[in-house]
Amino acid sequence: MAITKAKKGEILAKLDEGLKKAETIVFVNFHGLQVGEATAFRKKLRESGVSYYVAKKTLVKRALESLGIKGTQPSFEGELGLAWSGDPIASAKGVYEFAKLYKEKIALLGGVYQGLYMSKEEINDLAAIPSREILLGQFVGMLNESIAKVVRVVDMKAKQMA
DSSP states (O other), X not given: OOOOHHHHHHHHXXXXXXXXXXXXXXXXXXXXXXXXXXXXXXXXXXXXXXEEEEOOHHHHXXXXXXXXXXXXXXXXXXXXXXXXXXXXXXXXXXXXXXXXXXXXXXXXXXXXXXXXXXOHXXXXXXXXXXXXXXXXXXXXXXXXXXXXXXXXXXXXXHHHHO
């Protein structure tokens, strides 16, 4: 179905506005996704602060060219959706988590991270990074363990001296 020039201009303006603020952009193939599943997918992304938009590949390529992204653009196979966020990990993690539930229907095609194109594998690695809260919890646990070891050593020395 043909899109009017005015509609194309609106789509490009929306993409330009959103993508300029994005820290990470994820390219999503959503072939075979039912309407209810797509609605749940969009809702989950929105709750994470991630924007999601579906547009024609030619318009997406034009919008990405205007951003001046470096590297090799991944191929866009199938239906194309874009998920983006100001959070470096949120968009990749949101799509990755949903893709685990619907393996045959949603796939990551690649993405853009801080102005560089990334492959599918690199985006999957980015999505596998634990959340900030989990990383902080792990850090506090390591600190607590180190302090406990020092206390045990000091306690043993005190018992030996007594």
